[in-house]
Amino acid sequence: MTGLVLNDEQQMLKDAARRFMQERAPVSQLRKLRDERDETGFSRELWQEMVEMGFVGTLIDEEYGGSGFGYVGMGQVFEEVGRNLTASPLFATAVLGATLLRNTGSDAQKQALLPAIADGSMIMALAVDERARHAPHYVETRAEAQGDGFVISGRKVAVVDGHVADKLVVSARTAGEPGDADGLTLLLVDRAAAGVTVERTIMVDSRNAAVVTFDQVAVPKDAVLGKAGDGYAVLQQTLDVGNAMLAAELLGIAQEAFDRTVKYLHERKQFGVTIGSFQGLQHRAAHLFSEIELMKSVVLKALTALDQQDDSAAQLVSLAKAKASEVAELATNEGIQMHGGMGMTDEFDIGLFVKRARPMQQLFGDYRYHADRFAADRGY
Amino acid sequence: MSDLEAFRRETRAWLEENCPQSMRSPVMSDKDQCWGGRNWTFQSEDQRLWLERMAEKGWTAPDWPSEYGGGGLSREQVKVLRQEMARIRARPPLHSFGVWMIGPAILKFGSEELKRQHLPPIVRGEIRWCQGYSEPNAGSDLAGLQTRAEDKGDHFIVNGQKIWTSYADKADWMFCLVRTNPDVKKQLGISLVLFDMATPGVSTRPIKLISGSSPFCETFLENVRVEKNQVVGEVDQGWTIAKYLLTHEREMIGGFGRTAAGQKTLPQQAVEALGVEQGRLADGMLRGDIARWELDAKAFEFTAERVVDEAKAGQGVGNASAMLKYYGTELNKRRQELLMAIHGSDAMVWEGEAWNEGALARQWLRSKGNSIEGGTSEVQLNVIARNILGLR
Numbered sequence: 008m009t010g011l012v013l014n015d016e017q018q019m020l021k022d023a024a025r026r027f028m029q030e031r032a033p034v035s036q037l038r039k040l041r042d043e044r045d046e047t048g049f050s051r052e053l054w055q056e057m058v059e060m061g062f063v064g065t066l067i068d069e070e071y072g073g074s075g076f077g078y079v080g081m082g083q084v085f086e087e088v089g090r091n092l093t094a095s096p097l098f099a100t101a102v103l104g105a106t107l108l109r110n111t112g113s114d115a116q117k118q119a120l121l122p123a124i125a126d127g128s129m130i131m132a133l134a135v136d137e138r139a140r141h142a143p144h145y146v147e148t149r150a151e152a153q154g155d156g157f158v159i160s161g162r163k164v165a166v167v168d169g170h171v172a173d174k175l176v177v178s179a180r181t182a183g184e185p186g187d188a189d190g191l192t193l194l195l196v197d198r199a200a201a202g203v204t205v206e207r208t209i210m211v212d213s214r215n216a217a218v219v220t221f222d223q224v225a226v227p228k229d230a231v232l233g234k235a236g237d238g239y240a241v242l243q244q245t246l247d248v249g250n251a252m253l254a255a256e257l258l259g260i261a262q263e264a265f266d267r268t269v270k271y272l273h274e275r276k277q278f279g280v281t282i283g284s285f286q287g288l289q290h291r292a293a294h295l296f297s298e299i300e301l302m303k304s305v306v307l308k309a310l311t312a313l314d315q316q317d318d319s320a321a322q323l324v325s326l327a328k329a330k331a332s333e334v335a336e337l338a339t340n341e342g343i344q345m346h347g348g349m350g351m352t353d354e355f356d357i358g359l360f361v362k363r364a365r366p367m368q369q370l371f372g373d374y375r376y377h378a379d380r381f382a383a384d385r386g387y
Numbered sequence: 388m389s390d391l392e393a394f395r396r397e398t399r400a401w402l403e404e405n406c407p408q409s410m411r412s413p414v415m416s417d418k419d420q421c422w423g424g425r426n427w428t429f430q431s432e433d434q435r436l437w438l439e440r441m442a443e444k445g446w447t448a449p450d451w452p453s454e455y456g457g458g459g460l461s462r463e464q465v466k467v468l469r470q471e472m473a474r475i476r477a478r479p480p481l482h483s484f485g486v487w488m489i490g491p492a493i494l495k496f497g498s499e500e501l502k503r504q505h506l507p508p509i510v511r512g513e514i515r516w517c518q519g520y521s522e523p524n525a526g527s528d529l530a531g532l533q534t535r536a537e538d539k540g541d542h543f544i545v546n547g548q549k550i551w552t553s554y555a556d557k558a559d560w561m562f563c564l565v566r567t568n569p570d571v572k573k574q575l576g577i578s579l580v581l582f583d584m585a586t587p588g589v590s591t592r593p594i595k596l597i598s599g600s601s602p603f604c605e606t607f608l609e610n611v612r613v614e615k616n617q618v619v620g621e622v623d624q625g626w627t628i629a630k631y632l633l634t635h636e637r638e639m640i641g642g643f644g645r646t647a648a649g650q651k652t653l654p655q656q657a658v659e660a661l662g663v664e665q666g667r668l669a670d671g672m673l674r675g676d677i678a679r680w681e682l683d684a685k686a687f688e689f690t691a692e693r694v695v696d697e698a699k700a701g702q703g704v705g706n707a708s709a710m711l712k713y714y715g716t717e718l719n720k721r722r723q724e725l726l727m728a729i730h731g732s733d734a735m736v737w738e739g740e741a742w743n744e745g746a747l748a749r750q751w752l753r754s755k756g757n758s759i760e761g762g763t764s765e766v767q768l769n770v771i772a773r774n775i776l777g778l779r
């Protein structure tokens with residue numbers, strides 16, 4: 008254990024990710040995708056470059072074509088993604104999809120799918136929530152055993168990258184009632200399967216999400232990931248990894264919004280002086296600086312705990328996601344306010360950060376969800 | 388086995404053998420703290436033994452060089468020592484402004500003579516120090532201090548008044564900021580001098596705090612003779628040293644909010660006082676507030692850890708002490724407010740043995756001073772804005 012600092016390899020990955028995102032996928036790229044109303048909402052060409060850079064295979068073991076670089080490594084990539092608002096399927100495919108398969112996939116499932124993730128040829132999405140606020144055990148979607156397989160019916164919302172995914176993983180009930188943790192099963196479903204309807208929802212952050220409806224979708228027995236009825240625990244592990252990456256991305260967003268705001272405080276003049284000379288703004292900036300320092304620590308702590316398979320990893324992830332959500336909200340809101348009218352202008356980038364932060368805060372649980380989970384885990 | 392693991396094993400064994408049982412419980416009141424000094428009366432034989440044994444190893448100042456009585460330990464070893472002490476809930480053997488503040492400054496800026504004279508008695512807890520910085524007209528604007536030191540050849544004659552001097556009436560020596568040159572920019576005419584509180588012309592008058600006790604004083608200096616060899620660093624260069632010393636003080640004060648080894652955590656106290664219903668603390672609103680505090684407290688703990696790790700690895704922004712001081716003290720004030728809420732009317736009792744003489748209320752009131760002493764929260768925010776963000 009080297010403590011709460013990056014090792015040389017992790018630092019190199021971070022530097023490479025920073026250079027790459029700045030040059031190849033800066034904020035202007037997202038703006039362009041939005042303004043051109045791009046059908047897919049991301050660039051295939053960029054995705055292929057991210058494969059070549061090794062970002063996509065960061066969590067995938069070498070035997071399946073990845074680099075096995077670990078969570079701290081992937082967290083560095085996401086921090087840079089956050090700074091540049093880089094649009095790509097990295098989260099749904101290379102984090103959620105890869106983690107689910109690594110943790111629960113059979114050898115055959117891993118053989119078939121992990122190399123396809125690592126080489127960029129397959130895009131995945133995780134269909135878990137059915138309510139507008141994250142509630143992973145609230146599942147009405149059912150998977151009825153029929154013949155040699157299952158038949159799935161139900162409706163999922165906020166499915167990130169749902170409309171471009173080749174394969175979906177869906178949480179469905181093989182037993183129990185909505186609200187039960189027991190009786191959940193994770194199943195692999197082809198996007199092209201009969202009965203799957205995908206409706207793209209254009210989101211506030213101009214990124215991809217979809218409502219996915221399953222109407223009597225038949226899948227074979229070997230579509231089950233892990234053990235039928237035992238899906239909840241595995242799902243939680245994957246959501247923990249996902250939330251740690253969301254926290255890392257929120258860290259990038261908060262830092263970039265803050266840097267841009269401090270730069271503006273140095274430039275903008277009113278009353279004949281730079282607005283950064285006003286103590287009212289200085290103290291708010293200094294407070295935000297302190298909060299971001301705390302945010303850095305909890306994100307790195309959570310990522311490290313995941314790599315070390317620490318028993319308290321789930322608790323530390325909730326800490327990281329809660330704190331990251333809180334601080335990103337503050338940083339983006341202060342960003343707008345301190346830019347004055349400029350902050351409300353679409354042409355100006357600061358607004359894109361607030362629009363990206365909120366959906367990420369909500370996704371898989373916001374501050375309140377994770378503060379509650381943290382407290383419950385701490386015994387109160 | 389690595390050297391560090393070997394060190395851990397030896398340390399654990401030594402502590403097991405040498406830390407008296409009664410010193411293995413949390414500090415509950417001021418009386419449980421051992422401050423040492425010429426006039427100290429030990430609360431118990433165990434308190435004396437514990438100090439002596441730790442001082443013998445230099446572990447009252449574990450990271451100081453052993454030639455001056457310190458432990459000569461590396462940062463990693465110090466961390467291990469802390470962990471092992473926490474493991475058995477050992478109390479700190481010594482509370483000391485000498486160890487926390489003036490010692491590090493003498494080590495960095497003092498002459499060899501000063502190091503040999505002052506450091507070993509600090510390690511042994513024989514000399515207790517107080518800090519003479521603030522004056523009636525120089526608080527946040529510390530560099531505006533007016534206590535004069537006149538050059539008399541081989542010595543100075545000091546005249547002026549200090550205020551808020553913690554434990555001045557109990558201390559043996561003072562480290563004191565004085566003006567040695569009134570004709571230059573205010574920061575450039577300040578020196579840091581050391582003198583014995585028994586020197587003729589030094590007198591103190593205790594000031595009572597809102598928490599009821601009188602730990603700080605007004606200190607009057609009338610024609611106090613200070614030898615020239617008792618200047619730390621160069622004459623007129625005291626401001627740099629004063630600021631260096633403040634960073635140590637700030638890191639120390641910033642750490643006050645942390646739950647000490649063996650102390651019940653805030654949530655544990657809440658669960659005991661209020662109970663749990665369906666796995667949740669019975670008071671929902673309070674639960675939310677406690678969770679918000681604990682998330683921040685954990686995040687702060689990891690940040691203090693990260694700052695140390697980064698310093699070790701030669702990374703980091705530096706200037707972290709202002710941020711740690713600001714956030715840590717605000718956090719501790721929130722903690723104390725929550726404790727008052729958790730314990731309700733029990734926490735409002737001021738006197739009576741059954742109520743531990745109002746310890747809760749007194750601690751709560753004392754914590755208000757955390758964001759004032761050592762530079763106020765507003766001053767810390769100024770430092771961050773100016774020195775880190777470059778706003779001015």
Ligand SMILES: Cc1cc2nc3c(=O)[nH]c(=O)nc-3n(C[C@H](O)[C@H](O)[C@H](O)COP(=O)(O)OP(=O)(O)OC[C@H]3O[C@@H](n4cnc5c(N)ncnc54)[C@H](O)[C@@H]3O)c2cc1C
Nearest residue numbers: 518519520521526527551552553756759760761762763765
């Ligand atoms: C418990 C306790 C123990 C202490 N122990 C010692 C000790 O041992 N030795 C010692 O020398 N001193 C000690 N002090 C003194 C302490 O360092 C001063 O109280 C502190 O520096 C503030 O100075 P002041 O009290 O004059 O407040 P002021 O400077 O008068 O401040 C009043 C208010 O104005 C604000 N303010 C002032 N300047 C600015 C600015 N530029 N921008 C924004 N806001 C500003 C402050 O933040 C504060 O809210 C102690 C204080 C306390 C409370």
